[in-house]
Amino acid sequence: MRILKGLSAFYLNDRLTGAAGLALVVLVLMGVFGSMLPLGDPTAIGVGPRLGPPTGELPLGTDELGRSYLPRVVQGIRVTFLIASIAVMLTAALGTLIGMMSAYVRGWVDALIMRLADVMFAFPALILGLLVAALIGPGDVSVVTVITAATLPLFIRVVRAVTLSLAERGFVVAAEVAGASRMRVMIVHLLPNITGAVLVQLTYALSVGMLIESGLSFLGLGIQPPYASLGSLLRTGAVYLTIAPWMVFSSGVVLSLAIMSVNLVGDGLRDMLDPLRGRSLR
Amino acid sequence: MSARLIELISASVTYHSGPMWARRTVEAVHKVSIEVQPGEIVGMVGESGSGKTTVGKLCLGVLQPTVGKVIFDGHSPIDRSSRRGQMAVVLQHPEWALNPRLKVGMSVAEPLSIQGGVASREKTRRIEEALTMVGLDAGFAQRYPHELSGGQRQRMAIARALITRPRFVVFDEAVSALDVSIQTQVLNLIKQLQAEGGFASLFISHDLAATRYVADRIVVMRAGEIVEQAPVREFYERPSHPYSQALFDTIA
Amino acid sequence: MTPLLSIEDLAIEYVTRRGVVRALDEARLSLMEPSVIGIVGESGSGKSTMGLAIGRLLPRFANRLHGDLKLEGNSVFDANDESIRCLRRKRLGFVFQDPMTALDPTMKVGRQLVYAGGDSFGQNEALDLLARVGLPDQARVASSYPHQLSGGMAQRVVIALAIARQPALLIADEPTASLDASLRDHILDLLVSLHTAMNTGVILLSHELRVILRHCERVAVMYAGRVVEDGKTSVVFASPAHPYTLALLAAAPGRERPGEMLQPIPGVPPVLSGRVEGCGFAPRCRFAAERCQVERPIARLFANRTVLCHHSERVLDGAQKKDTAR
Numbered sequence: 001m002r003i004l005k006g007l008s009a010f011y012l013n014d015r016l017t018g019a020a021g022l023a024l025v026v027l028v029l030m031g032v033f034g035s036m037l038p039l040g041d042p043t044a045i046g047v048g049p050r051l052g053p054p055t056g057e058l059p060l061g062t063d064e065l066g067r068s069y070l071p072r073v074v075q076g077i078r079v080t081f082l083i084a085s086i087a088v089m090l091t092a093a094l095g096t097l098i099g100m101m102s103a104y105v106r107g108w109v110d111a112l113i114m115r116l117a118d119v120m121f122a123f124p125a126l127i128l129g130l131l132v133a134a135l136i137g138p139g140d141v142s143v144v145t146v147i148t149a150a151t152l153p154l155f156i157r158v159v160r161a162v163t164l165s166l167a168e169r170g171f172v173v174a175a176e177v178a179g180a181s182r183m184r185v186m187i188v189h190l191l192p193n194i195t196g197a198v199l200v201q202l203t204y205a206l207s208v209g210m211l212i213e214s215g216l217s218f219l220g221l222g223i224q225p226p227y228a229s230l231g232s233l234l235r236t237g238a239v240y241l242t243i244a245p246w247m248v249f250s251s252g253v254v255l256s257l258a259i260m261s262v263n264l265v266g267d268g269l270r271d272m273l274d275p276l277r278g279r280s281l282r
Numbered sequence: 283m284s285a286r287l288i289e290l291i292s293a294s295v296t297y298h299s300g301p302m303w304a305r306r307t308v309e310a311v312h313k314v315s316i317e318v319q320p321g322e323i324v325g326m327v328g329e330s331g332s333g334k335t336t337v338g339k340l341c342l343g344v345l346q347p348t349v350g351k352v353i354f355d356g357h358s359p360i361d362r363s364s365r366r367g368q369m370a371v372v373l374q375h376p377e378w379a380l381n382p383r384l385k386v387g388m389s390v391a392e393p394l395s396i397q398g399g400v401a402s403r404e405k406t407r408r409i410e411e412a413l414t415m416v417g418l419d420a421g422f423a424q425r426y427p428h429e430l431s432g433g434q435r436q437r438m439a440i441a442r443a444l445i446t447r448p449r450f451v452v453f454d455e456a457v458s459a460l461d462v463s464i465q466t467q468v469l470n471l472i473k474q475l476q477a478e479g480g481f482a483s484l485f486i487s488h489d490l491a492a493t494r495y496v497a498d499r500i501v502v503m504r505a506g507e508i509v510e511q512a513p514v515r516e517f518y519e520r521p522s523h524p525y526s527q528a529l530f531d532t533i534a
Numbered sequence: 535m536t537p538l539l540s541i542e543d544l545a546i547e548y549v550t551r552r553g554v555v556r557a558l559d560e561a562r563l564s565l566m567e568p569s570v571i572g573i574v575g576e577s578g579s580g581k582s583t584m585g586l587a588i589g590r591l592l593p594r595f596a597n598r599l600h601g602d603l604k605l606e607g608n609s610v611f612d613a614n615d616e617s618i619r620c621l622r623r624k625r626l627g628f629v630f631q632d633p634m635t636a637l638d639p640t641m642k643v644g645r646q647l648v649y650a651g652g653d654s655f656g657q658n659e660a661l662d663l664l665a666r667v668g669l670p671d672q673a674r675v676a677s678s679y680p681h682q683l684s685g686g687m688a689q690r691v692v693i694a695l696a697i698a699r700q701p702a703l704l705i706a707d708e709p710t711a712s713l714d715a716s717l718r719d720h721i722l723d724l725l726v727s728l729h730t731a732m733n734t735g736v737i738l739l740s741h742e743l744r745v746i747l748r749h750c751e752r753v754a755v756m757y758a759g760r761v762v763e764d765g766k767t768s769v770v771f772a773s774p775a776h777p778y779t780l781a782l783l784a785a786a787p788g789r790e791r792p793g794e795m796l797q798p799i800p801g802v803p804p805v806l807s808g809r810v811e812g813c814g815f816a817p818r819c820r821f822a823a824e825r826c827q828v829e830r831p832i833a834r835l836f837a838n839r840t841v842l843c844h845h846s847e848r849v850l851d852g853a854q855k856k857d858t859a860r
Contacts, residue, residue: 169373170373171379179397
């Protein structure tokens with residue numbers, strides 16, 4: 001309930017974030033229900049002329065196989081968004097666990113985990129993508145793996161930092177002194193207070209995930225035909241850029257809007273949770 | 283079994299920092315020996331960095347000394363099971379004293395939940411008892427921490443500390459963040475509860491005036507060492523050590 | 535003669551998501567000429583709001599409802615953006631509680647001083663300034679970054695920054711709260727000495743009575759957004775005429791005899807949502823009568839001070855009786 005109140009409050013406070021939030025909601029709905037919309041079949045070949053421009057019946061034109069482009073774009077958002085979301089949520093869970101334990105246990109275990117995270121963090125995602133694709137072949141599994149590897153260190157770091165500051169607080173120390181087991185402290189006192197920070201990172205990681213997915217698919221290492229993700233659509237669209245620019249244009253704009261809206265929502269969430277809000281001078 | 287409740291015997295705590303080739307060693311506490319008798323309030327006064335918080339942690343057993351011994355009621359070292367239900371702590375910042383995700387009543391009952399074996403109806407009764415004891419209406423138990431003022435949160439922290447009727451409580455700058463008018467309310471509360479409940483206590487503060495008001499005996503710390511230990515009476519007249527005198531002069 | 539500072543019936547409220555909070559409820563204060571005045575108040579008294587208001591440094595969600603604040607005759611609230619910036623730069627100096635957040639962590643101290651001093655202020659002037667605030671080894675301090683200095687030294691640097699342009703008024707809000715007690719008196723002595731040396735007015739905000747007693751000639755006690763008692767410190771603290779001042783002095787540890795119980799002030803300081811009809815302290819006051827619930831006390835001159843209470847005669851009597859009984 002408090003979350004809903006908070007959300008409606010920040011829509012009223014900041015229109016840009018509100019608009020972005022709305023866009024994100026549309027994205028999520030598309031992701032879940034997109035395939036049920038009566039926009040046409042994304043895989044039906046020859047519905048219109050090859051590389052036909054946008055018309056009344058085919059609002060985004062057709063691609064090189066005569067498929068209506070609109071449902072392809074919708075499927076594209078769906079796939080990009082779903083893959084990125086699933087990957088990011090898995091990573092969030094794993095990263096939270098590792099980060100929290102690392103901060104709480106400390107010592108050499110903590111140092112080791114941090115150094116491993118640093119190494120992962122330093123690795124460029126696209127190179128990692130090439131590596132993974134070479135090992136297990138291109139496809140959605142390799143995309144998820146790369147997204148996980150790229151965003152895991154982020155979660156570990158943030159959760160570790162939040163846990164370190166939480167561990168000093170009165171209610172945590174009081175529980176320890178009263179004889180609580182480490183497990184109890186982590187589940188009852190630390191975890192519920194970490195979720196705010198994790199949520200903010202989740203949105204940021206989501207935008208990173210969507211970018212990685214699109215990038216890998218653009219290189220041909222991600223989603224394979226006949227399925228389409230925004231990245232793979234950009235890939236084929238790029239070939240026909242001069243003849244049929246609507247393909248690159250529509251998928252590119254949609255991808256940009258999606259990532260931008262996710263980022264703005266993340267910023268809004270972070271500002272909402274920031275205790276120093278409203279401190280500018282008149 | 284010795285009569286002393288808590289005893290520190292020549293305890294030192296050393297921290298190492300920095301990389302392996304440029305190690306820095308800081309001795310937070312150096313050869314400190316203290317005793318706390320059952321039912322007495324020992325006040326510990328010193329500036330930041332004097333080591334007083336570290337001594338508090340040693341007494342609670344959350345920190346082990348690098349050298350020396352800490353004994354609680356015959357147990358050494360102090361571990362989780364010897365502590366359970368016997369010890370409690372109240373820290374400085376009221377804004378972090380309670381878990382923001384839990385209703386205040388649940389926070390107060392946490393030591394009971396940790397101890398285990400207390401039925402839910404009994405728990406509710408003990409929560410009510412604890413809240414009344416610190417002068418708060420039992421209805422407060424249903425509120426969340428952000429709905430309470432600083433003074434109320436500290437009282438909750440005290441209620442939580444005393445709910446298992448512990449034998450030893452550490453107050454670490456417990457009133458420092460409160461307004462003067464509320465501070466005195468809480469100091470009086472501590473005095474009253476200690477008189478009724480008979481627990482021993484370590485009252486740590488940088489404020490000599492507040493400390494001598496509650497303590498039976500005062501220990502002055504500076505740079506990790508004990509500089510003077512004397513009954514509180516001396517701190518109303520004139521303490522012996524020049525450092526204690528300097529602290530005394532700031533409140534004259 | 536234009537007073538240095540004149541705060542006339544200033545009312546300020548903060549608009550928050552949870553409602554409106556009135557921080558100042560027609561507060562009044564004036565400094566005729568540069569002097570040292572201490573403002574005592576607990577949280578919710580409005581003292582920090584008043585301090586910030588002098589430089590119009592209030593956050594965006596603060597509204598001035600009515601009243602005004604004049605610095606050397608110039609209205610602070612009616613000034614345009616350029617004039618208020620000029621005022622902040624040249625006529626005012628601020629010292630806040632935490633030196634580490636007041637100093638730019640990315641700039642060496644010397645450079646920050648030169649920057650603050652304005653035109654024709656160079657390295658030499660910066661070193662002089664550091665000497666003036668009692669820092670030895672000025673060259674080393676000037677070439678240090680803030681995090682390399684101790685708390686006490688950093689606070690001295692903050693004071694140096696505040697006085698760089700010889701302001702007319704220096705406002706210090708709990709300047710020693712994050713420092714060790716041993717440093718406290720030195721920093722406060724420094725602030726007070728600036729008044730003598732530069733003829734600067736000094737306003738010291740603190741919740742600690744002994745600090746004010748020791749360093750300030752004049753004291754203004756604030757409660758519930760108003761200045762409830764205002765006069766010479768020695769007079770006010772020795773025989774208070776306002777029930778809050780009386781109760782505060784009785785509640786603070788430090789002056790009691792061994793074994794004597796302190797009398798806390800019952801209840802909590804109020805959070806105001808609007809103008810108070812009557813006296814803000816009435817709910818906690820042991821002298822309160824019917825009149826106090828409905829009639830707002832007006833400032834009056836009484837026993838050598840200004841006080842806001844219907845019963846000052848009784849309060850003063852009570853204080854004096856207690857003294858003779860000791």
